[in-house]
Structure formats: structure tokens, C-alpha cells
Amino acid sequence: MLGGWGEFVAAFAVFFLSHSIPTRPAVKGALVARLGSRGFTLAYSVLSTAVLAWVIFAAARAPVVMLWPWDLWQNHVPLTVMALAVTIAVLAIGRPNPLSFGGAHNERFDPENPGLVGWVRHPLLVALALWAGSHLVPNGNLAHVILFVLFGGFALMGMKLIDRRQKRVLGAEEWARLCNTKRKVTPTLNGVVRLVLAGVVYMGLLHLHGPVFGVYPLP
Known part of the structure; x- marks a missing residue:
């Protein structure tokens, strides 16, 4: 033990x-x-x-120390929420984002056309929080409760810590300028490709979840 x-x-x-x-x-x-x-x-x-x-x-x-029993309906929570989490992650990875981590070519970031960052400043941490929160529901044993609660807390705390650090690194004035983003949806070819890729990744996770983790998410 x-x-x-x-x-x-x-x-x-x-x-x-x-x-x-x-x-x-x-x-x-x-x-x-x-x-x-x-x-x-x-x-x-x-x-x-x-x-x-x-x-x-x-x-x-x-x-294994069970805290609450499993029921079939619980599987639908991560099945639904993970579609959103995967979409957010795929739209964010490798895109300019000097306000958080996971960005690339941050010098190209434009607050007037920030893409997803205009809606979600820390998209990868939001995706992590969604993953943790949704998986907590059907996993009522102690180890997994600790796992998902700590990851969810890590994601939420990380947003505040990164804001504090980036404000210090960029300077308060520049940080405020970059945070003053426009919220708008501008369809682009890259965005459409990423949405399609998100669907592929989500379906891949569904099919690989059982063989890799030993848990089959589909009811």
C-alpha cells in the first residue's frame, strides 16, 4: 500500500x-x-x-478507496465537456499568446485580433480545468479525487500566478494593453482546419482511452 x-x-x-x-x-x-x-x-x-x-x-x-459509487450517467459529463476542452486546446496551441504559456510567435499577437485569447486568456489552463472537473464526476475513488481536484486547483491557481508573473515581466502598462483584447469571431482557414483537427483529436481520444487507460468512456 x-x-x-x-x-x-x-x-x-x-x-x-x-x-x-x-x-x-x-x-x-x-x-x-x-x-x-x-x-x-x-x-x-x-x-x-x-x-x-x-x-x-x-x-x-x-x-482503491471509494468515496462515491459510479453510475452510467456520470460518463456523459466528461464525454460532453471534453469536446469543448479539446477544441479550446487545439485552437490555442502554437498560436500567439504572450499572456499565458503554450503560445508561439508571441511578437505577432494583436489585441485587436486576438482570436481565442480575446475570450479565454489562459486557454490551455481552462482546458486542463475542464478536463479535471469533468473527470472528477465518474471517478469517485480517493486517488482520482485527489488527482482531479489538485489538477483543477493547479489550473485555476496557475491563471493568477501567470497573470502576476507576466504583469511583472511585461510591465503593468504593456500587460494592460495586451489584456485589452477585442472579443470577436473572425473565421479563417487556419481556424477551420483547427476545428476539424479538434474533432479528429476528440475521436482519437475516445478510441484510445480504453486501450491506453483501461477505461472505456462510451456508455
Whole structure:
């Protein structure tokens, strides 16, 4: 039992360290100088995905302590919410966003045409919060409750911390200018392609969820 919980705690510790150290301005600046902006984004994404997978598998291997029973209706919550979460993530990754993480070519960001950032300043953190909150409903065992509550809290707290850090890095005046975004929907070819890709990713997650995680989400 200690071994199961021990791995779970270790996985979470590595997750939080891997997300706090590389994003510190001095560390990130050195990494970007060595890897380039795109290289840093790619490396950070791969690291984040790998550590996230470890945390999820560690939760599955932790001792089972049920807090509430499972019911069929609960599966419909993540099935519905994850469609939105995936869409937000796919629309945001690799797009200019100097106000949060996960952006690329941030010098091209235009507050007059901010795209999704005009509606959601921290799209990847919003997607993470949606993922955590929706998956909490059908997973009533203690390890998964801890997992999804901490991830949801991490996403919500991260928004405030990133706002504070970017305001300091960019300067209060520039940060306020960039935050003064227009909220509008401007159809573009890139946006349409990303929406189609989001549908493909969502269907892929549905089909891979069972073989990879051992849980089949479709009722």
C-alpha cells in the first residue's frame, strides 16, 4: 500500500517541479536561448505530457478507496465537456499568446485580433480545468479525487500566478494593453482546419482511452 501511494506522491512532486522550474523567467530565458521559442514549446509540451501520463497511471495503481459509487450517467459529463476542452486546446496551441504559456510567435499577437485569447486568456489552463472537473464526476475513488481536484486547483491557481508573473515581466502598462483584447469571431482557414483537427483529436481520444487507460468512456 505504501508503494502505491509512494509512486503517486512522487509523480505529483515531479509534475509540479516540471511545471514550476522551466517557466521561471530566468530558466525559461536560458532554455529559449538554447532551444529557440518553438523548441522550448515542443520540449515543454513533451515533458508535460509524459509527466501527466505518469501521474494518471500512478493514480490508477494507487490503493482503491471509494468515496462515491459510479453510475452510467456520470460518463456523459466528461464525454460532453471534453469536446469543448479539446477544441479550446487545439485552437490555442502554437498560436500567439504572450499572456499565458503554450503560445508561439508571441511578437505577432494583436489585441485587436486576438482570436481565442480575446475570450479565454489562459486557454490551455481552462482546458486542463475542464478536463479535471469533468473527470472528477465518474471517478469517485480517493486517488482520482485527489488527482482531479489538485489538477483543477493547479489550473485555476496557475491563471493568477501567470497573470502576476507576466504583469511583472511585461510591465503593468504593456500587460494592460495586451489584456485589452477585442472579443470577436473572425473565421479563417487556419481556424477551420483547427476545428476539424479538434474533432479528429476528440475521436482519437475516445478510441484510445480504453486501450491506453483501461477505461472505456462510451456508455
